[in-house]
Amino acid sequence: MFRLNYLPSQGNIIFKFTMNKSRNFLLLMLVVLIISCNKTPPENSNDNLILATLYNYYSAEYEALTFQAYNIAEERLINIKKERPAETNFAIVLDIDETILNNSPYQAKLIHENIFYDSCWNDWCNAALATTIPGAQNFLNLADSLGFHIFYISNRKEKFVKEGTVKNMKENGLPQVTDEHFLLRTTERSKTSRRSQIEKDYEIVMLLGDNLGDFFEDAASPSDRSAQVTDLQKEFGNRFIVLPNAMYGNWVDALKINGNPEIVDSLMVEMIGGEW
Numbered sequence: 001m002f003r004l005n006y007l008p009s010q011g012n013i014i015f016k017f018t019m020n021k022s023r024n025f026l027l028l029m030l031v032v033l034i035i036s037c038n039k040t041p042p043e044n045s046n047d048n049l050i051l052a053t054l055y056n057y058y059s060a061e062y063e064a065l066t067f068q069a070y071n072i073a074e075e076r077l078i079n080i081k082k083e084r085p086a087e088t089n090f091a092i093v094l095d096i097d098e099t100i101l102n103n104s105p106y107q108a109k110l111i112h113e114n115i116f117y118d119s120c121w122n123d124w125c126n127a128a129l130a131t132t133i134p135g136a137q138n139f140l141n142l143a144d145s146l147g148f149h150i151f152y153i154s155n156r157k158e159k160f161v162k163e164g165t166v167k168n169m170k171e172n173g174l175p176q177v178t179d180e181h182f183l184l185r186t187t188e189r190s191k192t193s194r195r196s197q198i199e200k201d202y203e204i205v206m207l208l209g210d211n212l213g214d215f216f217e218d219a220a221s222p223s224d225r226s227a228q229v230t231d232l233q234k235e236f237g238n239r240f241i242v243l244p245n246a247m248y249g250n251w252v253d254a255l256k257i258n259g260n261p262e263i264v265d266s267l268m269v270e271m272i273g274g275e276w
């Protein structure tokens, strides 16, 4: 079985060889040719990441937004503790990427070297070089000192990058970085079942993330996702704390623009809203 990885929106192609040897050989040659022709994306295809990546790394406004999110989160935690001081069962749940760890240097590599998103993601994670998002470290240390149980739910794949991720988190001085507090991805992408697992033993009082899927099972289309946020608007800045990330996320998948530049044009036309 051969598995070729393309951009997420292009899916995976699985070849099963069930024919005789000579036909197998011809097919193998075809697969090798396809692989060699698709080692790199089309020229400048990562250019759509440029402004968002520069913003996440260089803009003071990004830093201000993450401090803002974590300041609100700290205030909420202190209030929760004041309201129910005897409770020992409180949990907080955080995503890792673009919530605690800043991966904009990885995005910069994608742009600079014009490579596919997943071509060296594991190498980046295992290099353990990511710095923390401004405000994250102080918040996590406060939560730890107040007695909250901290759970890290991430779609980093446990099989490939657990060791590097743990190392990276520990070297950044983050608390409760132990096996029982780490729920990386083993099978499904959805985080709902991992949240349910925590809820069996703890009361989750706060969730922090940069993606709607870090808070609830998010819908597939942009309009449905928007409706979900409108319905839950009172939760933001309260039980849900959102960090900014314009570089990637389910919002991009919902727009279906990866590999479909013509969709960007139609989205722009829709935004312009007619002649003016």
Ligand SMILES: [Mg+2]
Residues within 6 Å of the ligand: 095, 096, 097, 098, 099, 209, 210, 211
């Ligand atoms: Mg994230």
